[in-house]
Amino acid sequence: MGRQPCCDKVGLKRGPWTIEEDHKLMNFILNNGIQCWRMVPKLSGLLRCGKSCRLRWINYLRPDLKRGMLSEMEENQIIQLHARLGNRWSKIASHFPGRTDNEIKNHWNTRIKKRLKILGLDPSTHKPIEQKEKSTAIVDETPESDSPKEQEEVLEAPDNKAERDGSEIEGRKNEVDMSSDETADLLNNYGILCESLDVDLWMNQDNTNTSNTSYSPSFSSAGDSSSIQVDSLQQWVDSVDSMLSWDGFNQLEDELFFLENGQ
DNA sequence: AAGCTTTACAACCGCGAACGT
DNA sequence: AACGTTCGCGGTTGTAAAGCT
Numbered sequence: 001m002g003r004q005p006c007c008d009k010v011g012l013k014r015g016p017w018t019i020e021e022d023h024k025l026m027n028f029i030l031n032n033g034i035q036c037w038r039m040v041p042k043l044s045g046l047l048r049c050g051k052s053c054r055l056r057w058i059n060y061l062r063p064d065l066k067r068g069m070l071s072e073m074e075e076n077q078i079i080q081l082h083a084r085l086g087n088r089w090s091k092i093a094s095h096f097p098g099r100t101d102n103e104i105k106n107h108w109n110t111r112i113k114k115r116l117k118i119l120g121l122d123p124s125t126h127k128p129i130e131q132k133e134k135s136t137a138i139v140d141e142t143p144e145s146d147s148p149k150e151q152e153e154v155l156e157a158p159d160n161k162a163e164r165d166g167s168e169i170e171g172r173k174n175e176v177d178m179s180s181d182e183t184a185d186l187l188n189n190y191g192i193l194c195e196s197l198d199v200d201l202w203m204n205q206d207n208t209n210t211s212n213t214s215y216s217p218s219f220s221s222a223g224d225s226s227s228i229q230v231d232s233l234q235q236w237v238d239s240v241d242s243m244l245s246w247d248g249f250n251q252l253e254d255e256l257f258f259l260e261n262g263q
Numbered sequence: 264a265a266g267c268t269t270t271a272c273a274a275c276c277g278c279g280a281a282c283g284t
Numbered sequence: 285a286a287c288g289t290t291c292g293c294g295g296t297t298g299t300a301a302a303g304c305t
Contacts, residue, residue: 015298016273038290054291055274090293105294106272 013047017056021046025053026061059102066098070107078104078112083126 013021028044034057037050046053070078074096081092089101089108096104113123122129 014275016300036290050290051276051292052274058292059273087294101293102273109295110271 011047012049012052014052017048017060021048022056022061025056029057029061055102059100064098065100066096070099070104074099075107075112075115078108079116079126082108082112 017025024044024046025040028040028046032043034040037054040046040050040053041048044053048056077095078092081095085091087105089105093099093101093104108123116123116126117129120128
């Protein structure tokens, strides 16, 4: 028996969301919360599947989203976490309040991968590319795996990973045949970075920050969605202004009827 | 200015986990 | 325990915007 589709796709809209659809979804969720994603489109009058609604809410409409470029510090933290967790984007994202797993995944694929390659590091193993090629040549010729489990086997136990990363990088750095001064400098910077970062420390800070952020929305995540509330509408409106990709939404500011109607 | 390529990111898909019956 | 349903995750694709020739 095959797997059932997540929804009856007949008559459902796909592709980019319109502002009207966003309005509908936000209005519905603000008024009703999220009991069951499957029912959301039916009850809100959207011609989308529940899955699509969930994704739109989590990745774009959630009021507590932090929009805009990831800082270099955030990038570095992502690299550190990726070394420990592999492609577990949701786990990684959980350390960045207001950031989504999709956002971090995209950022990884479009920017950080390149950055690591420039540094002479394999993005999936975080090891110098030359060294990896040597070892794989000896062992076998199977392509690298992106599977987190396999990565975890490749990667050492996480406990002392952070502490060792710096010295390891420093050690490997010497093994790498530096093709240019620039590459050497970049690699050196990464080594210094690894040494200076105490991942466990900032992870703990992050965890505490999660509950202490200056903007601490009362919206629960989708996973804990039964009790969505709005305790500060103004905060949300302010945050909406900072959502970079809400182009064209500002002009509708006066039309945010759903905010008023929702309360 | 036009056409092509690259980049960035929103959205989709399929799978496994979790949960309820 | 078995089965069905829903959710969440990670991989992948589609496409608009930006950059380049």
